Amino acid sequence: MLKIWGRTNSSNVKKVLWCAEELGLDYERIDAGGAFGVVNDPAYRALNPNGLVPCIEDDGFVLWESNAVVRYLAEGDPERRLVPSSRQDKASAERWMDWTTSTIAGPFRDVFWNVVRRTAQDRVETELSRGLDSCGRLLAIADKALAGQAYLSGEKFGIGDIPLGCLAYGWFNMPIERPDLPHLAAWYERLTERPAYRRAVMIPLT
Missing domain, CATH: 3.40.30.10 (Glutaredoxin)
Structure with missing residues (x-):
């Protein structure tokens, strides 16, 4: 197993x-x-x-x-349900995976730690402000992409959606001010309808 x-x-x-x-x-x-x-x-x-x-x-x-x-x-899935079929579509999906890890994860961590894991007394406001500004600017890139397709993986959900989808739950559920990114928000709502997302990702923020 x-x-x-x-x-x-x-x-x-x-x-x-x-x-x-x-x-x-x-x-x-x-x-x-x-x-x-x-x-x-x-x-x-x-x-x-x-x-x-x-x-x-x-x-x-x-x-x-x-x-x-x-x-x-x-x-390893025989049906390859999460892997785009063409070489180019797969590369595009994997790009979003790596972009999330290399570009969004750092500023998101600054926001998450200061809002969720640190006490009000330990909060570093300059770090939080910098993280919020960076996340808003970077997530606008994903929002623009999602204006033309349902998922970061293309028209179907796939591997490209998983890394940012894990962070999106925190982004949309922390008590923070967020820029209006309607396509990102609609994508997130589609994720919340997935039973697997609800089981693995939509748990209390700690």
Whole structure:
């Protein structure tokens, strides 16, 4: 059985859990990271020397890095339901995966930590303001793309939607001021209708 190490409130772990739920995979999730520890244990470091989550083991094959895991699980689906059919469409979807990780994740973390995980006394207002400005500007790029297609993966939901979709839940549910991005909001509403998204992503923000 597929094993997934990670805590459910990690956005990177959510990617993998959401993908697994979309594909209807049987898996065992093992609490790791944050308050659960485990990630510095020698046995875990032998699996993932970075000491981060998620990490998976699939019939003896070990893989870490959340986007790589999502791609691996999606490619293993005989029906390839989450993978665009053409080479170019697949590359376009994967672009959004990597863009989210390399470009949005940092400023989003600044917002999330200051709004959700830090107390009011510990909040760094300059960091929060900078994160909000950056997220608003960057999410406008996705909003523009979504004006012409239903999903970041194209006309059908797929792997390209998963990384940003995990952050979108926090973005639309934190008590913050957000710019009006109607196409992004409509895309998010479509995601909330997916049972797998509701199970893996739409959990309390912590």
